[in-house]
Amino acid sequence: MPKQNLVETHNLTKQYGSVRCVSSVNMQVPPGAVYGFLGPNGAGKSTTLKMILGLARPTDGTITLFGTPVNEHNRIKLLAQTGSLIESPSYYGHLTGEENLRIVQTLKGCSAKDIDEVLRIVRLDAARQKLVNHYSLGMKQRLGLAAALLGFPRLLILDEPTNGLDPAGIQEMRELIRSLPDAYGMTILVSSHLLGEIDQMADHVGIIRKGELVYQNALESLHSHAKSQIALRVSHTAIAMDLLRQDGIDISQEEDYLLFPMMDDSYVANLCRRLIAQNISLYRIEKREKSLEDIFLSLTGKETSL
Amino acid sequence: MITLKTEFQKIKRRKIGLTMAALTGIQFVWFLWATKNPDEKELTQGWLNLLYSLPLLNVIMMPTIMSVLASRLSDLEHKGNTYKQLRTLRRPGILYDAKVLCGFLFVAAICAAQILFLLVLGYCYHYTDTLYPHYYLSAFLLNLGCCFSLYLLQLNLSLLFFNQMIPLVVGLCGSLLGLILMFIKMYSFLPWGGFLSCTLVSMDWNVETRVVTYFYREHSAIELCAIGMVFIWIAIFYMTGRVAFTRKEV
Numbered sequence: 001m002p003k004q005n006l007v008e009t010h011n012l013t014k015q016y017g018s019v020r021c022v023s024s025v026n027m028q029v030p031p032g033a034v035y036g037f038l039g040p041n042g043a044g045k046s047t048t049l050k051m052i053l054g055l056a057r058p059t060d061g062t063i064t065l066f067g068t069p070v071n072e073h074n075r076i077k078l079l080a081q082t083g084s085l086i087e088s089p090s091y092y093g094h095l096t097g098e099e100n101l102r103i104v105q106t107l108k109g110c111s112a113k114d115i116d117e118v119l120r121i122v123r124l125d126a127a128r129q130k131l132v133n134h135y136s137l138g139m140k141q142r143l144g145l146a147a148a149l150l151g152f153p154r155l156l157i158l159d160e161p162t163n164g165l166d167p168a169g170i171q172e173m174r175e176l177i178r179s180l181p182d183a184y185g186m187t188i189l190v191s192s193h194l195l196g197e198i199d200q201m202a203d204h205v206g207i208i209r210k211g212e213l214v215y216q217n218a219l220e221s222l223h224s225h226a227k228s229q230i231a232l233r234v235s236h237t238a239i240a241m242d243l244l245r246q247d248g249i250d251i252s253q254e255e256d257y258l259l260f261p262m263m264d265d266s267y268v269a270n271l272c273r274r275l276i277a278q279n280i281s282l283y284r285i286e287k288r289e290k291s292l293e294d295i296f297l298s299l300t301g302k303e304t305s306l
Numbered sequence: 307m308i309t310l311k312t313e314f315q316k317i318k319r320r321k322i323g324l325t326m327a328a329l330t331g332i333q334f335v336w337f338l339w340a341t342k343n344p345d346e347k348e349l350t351q352g353w354l355n356l357l358y359s360l361p362l363l364n365v366i367m368m369p370t371i372m373s374v375l376a377s378r379l380s381d382l383e384h385k386g387n388t389y390k391q392l393r394t395l396r397r398p399g400i401l402y403d404a405k406v407l408c409g410f411l412f413v414a415a416i417c418a419a420q421i422l423f424l425l426v427l428g429y430c431y432h433y434t435d436t437l438y439p440h441y442y443l444s445a446f447l448l449n450l451g452c453c454f455s456l457y458l459l460q461l462n463l464s465l466l467f468f469n470q471m472i473p474l475v476v477g478l479c480g481s482l483l484g485l486i487l488m489f490i491k492m493y494s495f496l497p498w499g500g501f502l503s504c505t506l507v508s509m510d511w512n513v514e515t516r517v518v519t520y521f522y523r524e525h526s527a528i529e530l531c532a533i534g535m536v537f538i539w540i541a542i543f544y545m546t547g548r549v550a551f552t553r554k555e556v
Contacts, residue, residue: 053394056555079394090391092382094319103312107395147391 003031004067006155006187007052012061014047014211021047023211024061029155029189029204032181036202036219037191040300044211045191046087049159052189053084066154080108084157088164089144093133097124097143100132101150110151118146121176138169145176156180158190162197174201195296209300227290228262235281243274259288309400313379313408322378322412329371330416333363334423344431347517352433354520356424357445358507361452364420365484365501368453369460373477375412376460377470379405384468390556398552405465406544409457417450441506441522448504451536455497456480458543465551495532497539503532 007029014022022044029035039045050056052063054075063070065078091100101115119125122142132140141164148156161177162170178201180186192198198205198219205222207215215222233256234240241258244251251260263271268285275282340359344352383389392401421442428437463473480498487499494502508523525533 050390050555053390055390055393076395076397082394084391084394086390088387090388091386092316092388093386094382095316099315099318103315104391104395106308106312106315107392109308 005029005064006031006066007035007189008064009048009052010062010064012048012051012063013059014044014051014056015059021211022051022058022208025208025211025213026216027206027213028216029187031187032185033204034178034181034188034190034202035204035206036198037189037206037208038195038198038296039191039193039208041193043193043208043300045193045208046159048208049084049086049157049189049191053079053082053086053157055086080151081153082155082157083148083150083153084159085141085144085148085161086157086159089140090147091132091140091143094131096129096131097135097139097146098128100143101147104147104150108151114150114152118149121149122146123172137164138166141165141169141173145173152184152186154185154187156186156188156190158188160191160193162192162194170197177201195292199292207296207299214299222292222295225290225295229259229288229290230262230268231257231259231284231286231288232282233257233284234275235283239278240275240280243278244271247271257284257286262287309396309404310407313404316382317379317408320378320382322375325378326371326375326412326416327419329367329374330419333367333420336363337423337427341427341431349431349434351435351520352431353428353435353437354507354522356428357441358505358509358520360420360424360445360449361501361505362488364449364452365488365499366481368501369456369480369484369498370474370477371416372413372453372456373460373464373474373480375409376457376464377473379409380461380464381470383465384470393556398554399548402465402548402551405461406458406547409461410454413453413457414450417446417453420449421446438522445504445506448506448533448536449501451540452500452504455500455536455539455543458540458547459497462543462547462550465547466554495535497536497543500532500536500539503529504536 005028007027009025009027012022012025012027013020025048027048037045037048047056051058052065054070066081068074068078070078092103097119098115101118105112105115116125119128122145124139124142124146127135127139132143135143141161145158145161148158158177162173165173174197177188177190180188190201203219205215205217205219206213232240237253237256237258241251241253244258244260249260251258253259272282272285337356337359341352341355348355389401425442460473460477463476464470467473483496484498484501487494487496487502494500506523507520510519510521512519
C-alpha cells in the first residue's frame with residue numbers, strides 16, 4: 001500500500017484581480033521527503049505555500065494535509081503538526097531569542113524543554129538572552145527555523161530559508177534541513193529559486209513556472225532527463241556530416257561542432273578510423289551532458305530570471 | 307486565555323504601562339492645578355466639580371491616549387511581520403480578540419485609576435457635598451465605554467496600516483474634534499463625542515454673579531440615545547474590525 005502524501009493540493013489556484021498567480025497546482029509531497037519547490041522569482045512559490053498554511057485563501061482548488069482535506073474548522077488543528085518559515089522570519093525585536101520562542105511555545109502548547117533543544121539545533125543557545133534586534137540576519141533566520149521546529153512537527157514548510165545568509169550560513173542551513181528527516185522523522189517542503197540549492201537538499205522536486213507546476217517527481221528522475229551527446233569537431237564538417245547521415249544517425253550542428261546521440265565505444269572508434277581514412281583531421285571529440293540547469297531552463301523558460 | 311497570556315509576553319519591555327501612566331498623569335496634574343486652594347463655595351460642590359471636569363478632560367485627551375495604546379500594542383506585530391506565523395497557530399479571530407482584551411484591560415486600569423485619583427483628591431480636600439458612589443461608579447462605566455469604543459477604532463486602524471502615523475493622526479484629529487464638539491452641544495453621536503453625552507453633571511454659570519453651580523443632570527431621550535450610541539459604536543467597531551482582520555491575507 002503506497003504511503004499517504006503529507007501534502008496534496010488539487011487544482012490549487014490563486015487569482016488576484018485578472019492576474020492568475022497560481023494555476024491548478026497539483027502538488028504531492030510524500031512522507032519523509034525533502035520536497036524542493038523550485039521556480040524563478042515570481043513564479044508563485046510563496047503564494048502556494050501561503051495557501052497551504054492558510055495565510056492566503058485559494059481562489060479554487062483544495063488542500064489536503066496528512067490525508068485530511070483542510071477547511072476553516074480543522075485548519076489550525078492540522079497546522080499544529082506543522083512548522084513554517086515564510087519569506088522572512090517573524091520575531092519581536094525587543095524580546096530575546098528565548099522570549100520569542102517562549103511565545104511560540106505557549107501558543108503551540110509544546111514542552112518548554114523544546115526551547116533548549118531547538119536553540120541547540122540551530123546553534124543559538126549562546127545568544128538566547130540577546131535581544132533579537134541585535135541579531136544578525138542569519139541569526140534571525142535561524143531563530144525563525146527554531147520557532148518552526150518547536151514541538152518537532154511532522155511537516156516543515158520553509159520558504160527560501162537561505163535568503164540573506166552568507167555562504168557559510170547557507171551551507172549550514174542546507175545541511176540542517178537535509179538532516180531533519182532522518183533525525184526527527186520530519187517531512188520538509190522547501191522552496192527556492194536556486195536549482196543548485198534544491199539539488200543539494202531535496203530528494204523530490206516540483207518545478208513551478210508562471211503559476212503552473214510543470215514538473216514533479218523524484219530528483220533522480222530529473223537527473224535521468226539529462227541527455228548525453230557526443231560533440232565532434234573536424235576539419236571538413238560537411239563530409240563528416242554526410243558520413244554520419246549515411247549511417248542513419250540523427251545529427252545536428254552547433255557552431256563548429258557536430259552533435260549526435262551517445263553511441264557505444266566501438267562505433268565511435270570505427271567512425272574515427274573512417275574519418276581519418278578520408279583525410280579528415282579530428283580536432284575534438286567530447287561527451288556532452290545536458291545539465292540540470294538546461295533542463296530547468298527548458299521547463300521554466302529562458303526568459304525568466306533565476 | 308493562552309493567547310491573552312502571550313499578548314502580555316509580547317509587550318515586555320515596551321513600557322506600555324509606563325506610557326499610559328505618564329499620559330494619565332498629565333490629567334492628574336491638571337486636576338491638582340484646577341482644584342488647588344478651593345474656597346468655601348468650591349468645597350461645597352467639590353465632588354460635583356470633579357465629575358463635571360473628568361469627561362471634559364477625557365474628550366480632549368483620550369482619543370490621543372487610545373491611539374497611542376492601540377499603536378503600541380499593534381506596531382510590534384507589523385515590525386516583526388509576526389502575523390504570518392501567529393495565524394498558523396491561532397485563528398485570526400482569536401488573535402484579534404486577544405488584542406482587544408489586552409487593550410481593554412489597560413483601558414479599564416486607566417479608567418479605574420482616574421476614578422480612584424478623584425476619590426483620593428476629594429477625600430484629601432474634605433469636600434463637604436455628599437459623595438454619591440453610584441454616580442462615580444456610573445462615571446467609571448460610561449468612561450470605560452467611551453474609551454473602549456475609541457480604543458477599538460484606533461486598534462482597527464493600527465492593525466490595518468503598517469505606518470502608525472496614520473492612526474496617530476486620526477487620534478490627534480479626534481482630540482481636536484472633541485474640543486470643537488464641546489462648544490457645539492453637550493451630546494454627540496460621533497465616537498469622539500461620547501464623553502460629552504455621558505456627562506453626569508452639568509453646570510449653571512450665572513453671568514451677573516459669575517457663580518458656577520453644578521448639578522446632577524437628567525438626560526433627555528436624545529441624550530440617552532447618544533449614550534446608547536457609544537455602545538453601538540463598540541459593537542460596530544468590534545465586528546467590522548474582527549471581520550476585516552480575519553479576511554486580511556498576510
